[in-house]
Amino acid sequence: MNPYQRSWFVRLATILVYFFLYAPIVILILFAFNASRTNITFQGFIPYGERLVMEGSLVRASPCGPFHWFCELAKNREVTHAARNTLSIAFTSTLISTIIGTMAALALQRYEFRLKTFSQISLYIPIVIPEIVMGIGILVLFTQLFSLLNSLLGLSGDARLGLGLGTVTASHIAFSIPFVTLVVQARLHGFDKSYEEAAMDLGANEWVTFWRVTFPMILPGVLSGALLAFTLSLDDFVITFFTTGPGATTLPIYVYGLLRRIITPQVNALSALWVSVVFLAVLAIQRLENRQV
């Protein structure tokens, strides 16, 4: 047995890390079942009842029982709308960024071209520069571009181009590409070109070789890149904040708006659902990464 595993220090550190990482999440989820609307202290779970019974800020009974706040959430038109926006942005940006990011990874692996080092480094930049800088940059780009286009095309009124779902999706695609590329590159590292050569040697042209040999071999990497892009898009706040427009509110933006008023257990319920989705996604990534080529 590894001697470090027995050390009290290692154990303590492990427990502390888990505590600080997961205690907030556990409490957050617990408070989604809180009977108190003000949600400052935990007032117990909500019992089932025929009708909703309120007593001040306390919920005494609800047809949904402990899941009262989840039901409220489902009835909330603003939430469902924001959820729909969030998912449609996440799906579209994941699909497109996965395709582009995978192609970039393949190109960087197999071709020699001028500016190759530059291209590789430029992948890290969006990851390391502060998100707020990216957000402002993208905002400036869009507003300048749109005002130019609007005056060039003579658009006015509702026809004017402006911020909205399209701009949020485009910016999510932009910031997801480097992540997808890096994940796929990690998968491609040590990918032996002899597999592709073997396929061609056996009579497969470039296209068939890609779909029958290369793609199945890199698929776990592509999928985990896609899941990463998906979770990044789901919970992005900063860049979305700068690029969103009327009718394009996403869940993080919506929650932020709620926080400025009071934090009802609805927010906790929403967060609990969210954590579950992301948790499942991370589990899936893990399984894919561990799968052997």
Add this chain to the structure above:
Amino acid sequence: MSEFAVELRNVVKRFITPEGHEMVAVDHVNLQIRHGEFFSLLGPSGCGKTTSLRMIAGFELPSEGEVLIDGQPQGKKPPYMRPVNTVFQNYALFQHMTVFENVAFGLEMEKVPKEEIRRRVGEALEMVKLSGMERRRPRQLSGGQQQRVALARALVKRPKVLLLDEPLGALDLKLRKEMQLELKALQKEVGITFIFVTHDQEEALTMSDRIAVMNQGKVLQIGSPMEIYERPNNRFVADFIGETNFVEGEVRSMEGEWAQIYIPAWGRELSGRAGPGLQVGQKAWLSIRPEKIRLLDEPRVNESIQGRILDVSYVGADTRLFLEVSGVRLKVWEQNRLSSLEATHFYRAGDAVYLALFRENVLILRRE
């Protein structure tokens, strides 16, 4: 059918190294490989064997010269348009496919009907003794079995030529020897031209009909294993294949296939078979294989030379003697023909011996 299965005409391959230098990996190579031949490319690491093979397969294009397969110039044809198949050194089996799917892949590409694919894959797997393993994944096979799958996958296509790049390199010695014999038998059975790359001279000698010895991108000699071993053209070949003693000298006279060489260290002339390009007055090497030197206890033959044993090592079948002959060191292998434990039957360090270098066993090679 053209005369040769594969022909390389003045093929040159240059690479730009990552450091930006130009290097010549294959230097004006000419090869003519006959139909049904087991042909080996033999040479030290980095001499251009793999590059030559890859140009035949179509993975690399020659910088100069021409590759012909069955008389057809290949030009820039991609690998999937060439009637050759390759067995890769690392086998390159598709890990996400079963053994059956791996072997069937090439036939699917030819759009062979399903029924026929099943039959031919079955036959191919039977040929390499892997029947019953169809549904395994490559990872679930031993190295030797994976090697056979790679072989079946290439042979099932019935190529005109099979290219093998050190296919036995990853196997342990015993399995390697077994596979050498099997591969050779298989080649005779299917009658396909094999071009086999190896840096193991013993492997090349046991398996090949003909061998091309390469060094630094050039082909130095092409011949049967016997020709390569018994009549090497130059010092590199003599040295690379088996072991050889070289003694410096100067050509004194030539007559037909024989030449006289003067050895300054010994102050005498010796006679031997003249190598190619030899000229009178030129500096040359006297070359003789260690097992072809005869040892005598007393100076019986008039040409015998006296030497002293420096070291003796007993290696079972042979006794290896290291001698000093007037300032020149020579290796001599003596077969242990008698089963004996008596020390007197063996040579001992310090003993004086007489050597006979018969002219049939001596080669006189040019000194470049």
